Amino acid sequence: MAGTNTGYGMDLLRFATAGSVDDGKSTLIGRLLLDSKAIFEDQLEAVEATSEAKGYDYTDLALLTDGLRSEREQGITIDVAYRYFATPNRKFIIADTPGHVQYTRNMVTGASTADLGLVLVDARQGLTEQSRRHAVILSLLRVPHLVLAVNKMDLVGFDQTVYEKIYAEFTQFATKLNVPDLEVIPISALQGDNVVTRSENMPWYSGPTLMHHLEHVHVASDRDLIDARFPVQYVIRPKSDEFHDYRGYAGQVAGGILKPGDEVVVLPSGMTSKIAKIDLFDQEITEAFPPMSVTVHLEDDVDVSRGDMIARVKNAPSPSQDIDAMICWMTTTPLQPRQKLAIKHTTRTGRALVKDIQYRLDVNTLHRDQATNELGVNEIGRVTLRTTVPLLCDPYSKNRTTGSFVLIDEATGVTVGAGMING
Amino acid sequence: MTQTHSDYRLSQLDQLEAESIHIFREVAAEFEKPVLMFSGGKDSIVMLRLAEKAFYPAKIPFSILQVDTGLDFPEVMETRDRWVARLGVNLVVASIDDAIKNGIIPDAAKISRNRLQIPTLLNAIEEHGFTAAFGGGRRDEEKARAKERVYSHRDEFGQWDPKNQRPELWSLYNGRLHEGEHMRIFPISNWTELDVWDYIGREDIEIPSIYYSHQRRVFERDGMLMSETPLNPLRDGEVVEERTVRFRTCGDITLTGCVESTASTIAEIIDEVAVARKTERGATRGDDRFSEAAMEDRKKEGYF
Incomplete structure (x- = not known):
């Protein structure tokens, strides 16, 4: 219909954010939503009223994103929340995930569908174990674009050397990961520097603002257009x-x-x-x-x-019943050899037997612990499976759809593991 | 033949459509007895359109279920009947009045019909043995919904346990159920209000006329403009006057307010939505205003 073309040509970017309240993640998301007018008056008023009732002297934008009663009561983000905003060129879906190690599975969930991962660091603290872990998870999930937002630059006097040091440290760390595209942006989420508008406080930074990068990062080539x-x-x-x-x-x-x-x-x-x-x-x-x-x-x-x-005919995956994969374990009963689980891969369902746990990956140090014989909740490791039906799969590094699967506990029906096929 | 996109890019609306169609087909393939919960509102009409496309040229392989509150807008019922006739789909009506008559739910005149929808719906799901129920909920609507899965598990009491949701990764949905449990399915989770309007415009499909600007006799209550109707007696001091209005959502006629608007085409509605400063539920839904966690509480009990 003529005249109703607001959204047609628009592109879509799904991105995952990771970080804790302390990193200013909620403030940053709140700012992106506010500045793109995705927050409505009644939502803002409700948050202002709650902040005031709680005796805060500022509007706690985290209240906008913490949707469940238990989260609001505890003041932490437990689950993945999806947020939406749009600029004239692009619609954005944010998978907002909690940053703590005990919620690794939630971060894996949010990263599974993301085109871009946004990791926040506090400029005063530099790279922490948590920010390294976030980068490792995004890289394991093959999120093709990574942004490291160095936040709270206002609290270090917008000092270029602070930024340079974090930049150097992170790029060195990233060589051990699979990060095809990296952007490191100095910002102040609180004051808005380099979020939507270019900072006047950091003339030494010539790269894009965060919003500009989100709007322009090229994602169309991330799909596999070769292997049908x-x-x-x-x-x-x-x-x-x-x-x-x-x-x-x-x-x-x-x-x-x-x-x-x-x-x-x-x-x-x-x-x-x-x-x-x-x-x-x-x-x-x-x-x-x-x-x-x-x-x-x-x-x-x-x-x-x-x-x-x-x-x-000349380019087909080879059916296989022996699967070598990285698995993120998501339930409190540990994954152990000889365990039997249901497996769902593309539209195919079967059963899987755990043959071997090759190693547990320490997501903070990348150390491979080969002595282990089980994976606990929120742990990631390399596992060998034998399946009842052949999987028609590709390596996850080649295709995130045909290279991924979930494991389901047959007794409870709960999704207990997420797998990424090696090869 | 239609030439598709030479640069192999899909617009975001096409991507959303493809994702939703994938969900419909997945549910039809994996669940014994799905049903589509149809309110007659724009979101459920978009769902119906997506289901039509997902199975074309076959008919939609499941029934649609409507909870008749007895307080629905007549215009909405007319639109429903035309959609049902065009698609040749089976319609199941679960009536609150019947549920009261049959003693399934208490006749509590003081309880809002909105609350009574929950036991009526759960009873219909149980009675017909539906194992999956599609709902038109969107994550942009409300913050409890922002965390809900596309496949949202309900226990044998129809309850949602928000703290114990199954992880949902990639496009791999887990539909495992135990006896007596069912799944709520939200195929348009990732759509925003604007996407829904864009899609209605693009597909050129019928929605109830109350979404477009019209003259209506209304009165003000709790800061909202309510329809004059014998179902909703006036309180002291309330004055009826004729205004030019339209509705942003279609709910219970006694709780759903309208907004003053001259938008009479989809394009004009989109312009209005694009600059709207209040959420559609916050602006015009009395049922969401009871408390900050109103939606979460109703969802836990088994609301749509």
Whole structure:
């Protein structure tokens, strides 16, 4: 419809923030939301009234983000909260995660869907164990863009040498990680320096403001547009007179570009066919790419069902029942060898047996503890699994969709682990 | 054939749509008996549109469920009936009046109908054996919702335990249930109010006429403009006058206020929403104003 194009061309950036209240994370998020007018008057008024009732002499913007009663009572962020704001060019989804080590699983959750990770450090304290851990987790989850915001520059007199020292220390640490893109920005979330507007107090800094960077960081190339991967989610068979012979395979493209005429293989059966056509609702389209949800039709009447994967004949993942992965454990009963769990990978579900825990990774020091034989809650380690069904997977470093899985406790039904496949 | 995007980029609205369609298909594949909770409001209409697209050209493979409060706007019911007829989908109505008549819930004249929706809804879910119920909740609406999962687990009493939610990573949703439990599914979690309007405009779909500017006889109560209706008797000092208004949400006619507005097209509504300084719930929903944790408390009990 003409004239209603406010959001159409807009791009999307999902980013995860990590840090504790002390780092000024809530103040920073509050400022991003306030300055982009994503906070409404009634929300601000409610927070002002609560701050006053609690006897604070400032408006506690953390009250905006701490949504659960228990969080407000304890004054800490426990869970991942999702926030939304938009500028004329981009919509932003923030996964706001708690920073403490006992909430590592929440940070892993927030980072799993993020294009960019924002780590906050207090300029007075420099890099801490916590900020290193946040960078390690973002790197493990293959969040392609990292921003280190050196906050509270106002409290160190906007001193360039403080910034330079943290910058040097962090870039040195980051060489041990997988950080394809790094930006280090000196800010004062409280006073607004380099958040949305360029700071007059730091003429020595010539890089972008935080908002400018968030608005312009290039994320379109982060997807894999080479290796076609289409996990079949649902088979559409209308059983109506009008669409009597219609048989379409519905799913969300996980990698590469699919086109009518492409020679494809259906895994795990290995049957080959060609793509006859691709539907997007009532339209036929010429190509499908991530993250489109489409319906694919094949020329031949091959047997395809949920859990199968359509890939290119000459570029398909090799089905495997022996899985080597980094696992973040998320429940209080530890993960141990010989344990049996349900596993969900793309649209495929099966069972997994824990063969071996190779090592536990110390997320603060990157030290590999090979003596361990279990993973406790919030711990990350390298694990070998044997699955009942072959997984049609890629290394997580190549594809975050076909390289990830979750582990589910079969008795409680709870999600207990998050896995990233090595290779 | 339609040429898609030569630079392989999807607009954010297309990305949201793809994510929501993925969720609908995932639920249809993994749950025995899903149902879509339909209020007739704009969010549930967007859900219905997404479900239509997710399964096209097949019909939507589940029923839609509406809780009839007896206090719904007639315009909303008319729109509902046209959508149901067009899609050929099965409609289940759970009526609060029937639930009172059948002794399922107490006839407490003093309790707001909003509260009575909860036991009526839970009873309908149990009676029909629904294992998953789609809701139109968005995380931008309210801060308790900001932390809710897309798949939100409910115990055998229909309750939500916010401190004990399952981690939800990537686009891997965990739909495991025990006997008697069900899952609430929020396929438009990541949409904002503006996204919903953009989408309604783009898809050119019907929404209840009360969302557009119209003349209405209204009176002021608690700082909100309420509709004149026999269902909501005037209190002392309240004066009815005709104003040019529209509604930002569709709820119970006795609790849902309208705002003065001349916006009569989607484009004008979008312009208005873009500069709105109050949240849609804070501005016009009496039911969310009771306390800071009003939504969290109702959600724990089993609210939408």
